[in-house]
Amino acid sequence: MEGPIVNTKLAALPIISVEPFLQPGHHGRLSAAAALHAACTEYGFFYLDISSHIDPSEPEELTRLAREFFALPEEEKDKISIANEDGVRGYQRLKENVTNGKADNHEAIDFFKPVEKPDKTKTLWGENQWPSIPGFREKYEVWIEKMKNLGMVVMEAMATGLGVTPEEWAELQSKVDDSFWVMRIIGYPPLPNDHDGFSCGAHKDYGCLTFLYADPTPGALQVYLNDPGLVVKEDGRTPVQRVEDGGRWINADPIPGCVVCNIGEMWEVWTNGLYKSTLHRVVHRGSNYRVSIPFFFEANFDALVEPLPAARRIQDDDRAVGKATEPIKVYEPVVYGDFLLKKLSGNYATSPGKGRYDTN
Numbered sequence: 001m002e003g004p005i006v007n008t009k010l011a012a013l014p015i016i017s018v019e020p021f022l023q024p025g026h027h028g029r030l031s032a033a034a035a036l037h038a039a040c041t042e043y044g045f046f047y048l049d050i051s052s053h054i055d056p057s058e059p060e061e062l063t064r065l066a067r068e069f070f071a072l073p074e075e076e077k078d079k080i081s082i083a084n085e086d087g088v089r090g091y092q093r094l095k096e097n098v099t100n101g102k103a104d105n106h107e108a109i110d111f112f113k114p115v116e117k118p119d120k121t122k123t124l125w126g127e128n129q130w131p132s133i134p135g136f137r138e139k140y141e142v143w144i145e146k147m148k149n150l151g152m153v154v155m156e157a158m159a160t161g162l163g164v165t166p167e168e169w170a171e172l173q174s175k176v177d178d179s180f181w182v183m184r185i186i187g188y189p190p191l192p193n194d195h196d197g198f199s200c201g202a203h204k205d206y207g208c209l210t211f212l213y214a215d216p217t218p219g220a221l222q223v224y225l226n227d228p229g230l231v232v233k234e235d236g237r238t239p240v241q242r243v244e245d246g247g248r249w250i251n252a253d254p255i256p257g258c259v260v261c262n263i264g265e266m267w268e269v270w271t272n273g274l275y276k277s278t279l280h281r282v283v284h285r286g287s288n289y290r291v292s293i294p295f296f297f298e299a300n301f302d303a304l305v306e307p308l309p310a311a312r313r314i315q316d317d318d319r320a321v322g323k324a325t326e327p328i329k330v331y332e333p334v335v336y337g338d339f340l341l342k343k344l345s346g347n348y349a350t351s352p353g354k355g356r357y358d359t360n
């Protein structure tokens with residue numbers, strides 16, 4: 001009997017350990033940086049093994065606190081509604097978030113880097129709103145610090161993988177050293193069978209690097225792997241979910257000790273398209289209430305993001321040896337804060353725009 005045609009190369013995302021980047025002079029640093037470069041060009045997604053760095057009980061406690069909050073009556077949760085603040089910092093009810101014009105089947109609390117001189121009449125310029133659950137804020141603030149540090153470590157590792165010079169790294173570092181980070185705490189009830197949308201619709205992350213900690217629920221986060229030359233048959237097996245345009249959705253199930261890491265559109269600009277920001281979505285049809293905590297390590301608010309010389313060198317070399325024949329399109333520079341504000345202007349069901357992750 002003819003078996004399913006599945007490209008095993010694309011069956012699972014790579015796992016990269018952060019350890020070589022935490023220890024100065026670690027012998028595995030260059031090979032890990034090369035693996036990171038390959039993961040970013042081929043997938044835009046990978047698992048980052050942080051088990052040598054972070055005790056697993058820590059994020060588990062964060063999901064416990066999140067569950068405690070989401071289990072509160074709606075009027076309690078609404079006390080920290082985004083409507084009380086700057087329209088983006090705070091709690092959003094189920095279906096208040098919109099992606100690709102459809103309401104997402106999740107509720108969430110969003111936090112952004114605090115700003116000087118807050119003014120809640122200006123989108124994004126208000127203050128974060130914390131649940132009054134004892135220990136909540138303190139524990140999440142410790143996590144934020146850890147994720148900010150991790151962001152800087154991974155940025156430097158990626159710069160090494162890309163072949164930047166020390167001067168170029170100093171320049172790139174100055175674009176992210178005051179990261180305008182974002183953290184979401186997301187609660188996903190199971191998707192009703194008659195729901196015509198998603199738990200979170202297909203989107204690309206718009207910033208720099210995402211570190212996703214999720215509870216152990218399998219089969220929820222899906223990543224779109226595009227391989228135009230690939231012929232895949234729907235075979236009913238995990239991880240193949242669906243076939244579209246020669247690509248397919250695979251599950252990115254949680255792996256103990258790892259966060260799922262993916263690159264956002266700013267890295268696509270920095271690398272002039274060498275690293276792709278990959279589509280992903282959440283389809284949670286299980287019976288449990290799923291919790292995930294994505295941390296978005298972003299560029300500085302006023303950072304001008306433009307293609308890096310190191311990426312252009314790789315592209316020029318590829319052309320010189322005939323590996324690339326198409327003319328290379330040069331990405332337009334963007335100021336991260338402007339880009340972010342544009343994205344946020346259409347995020348929510350109550351706002352007149354489209355959705356959080358819509359691309360234009």
Ligand SMILES: O=C(O)CCC(=O)C(=O)O
Nearest residue numbers: 186200214221282292294
């Ligand atoms: O909950 C997840 O697994 C992913 C959420 C996500 O992609 C996002 O918030 O950007």
Ligand SMILES: [Fe+2]
Nearest residue numbers: 203204205280
């Ligand atoms: Fe995302």
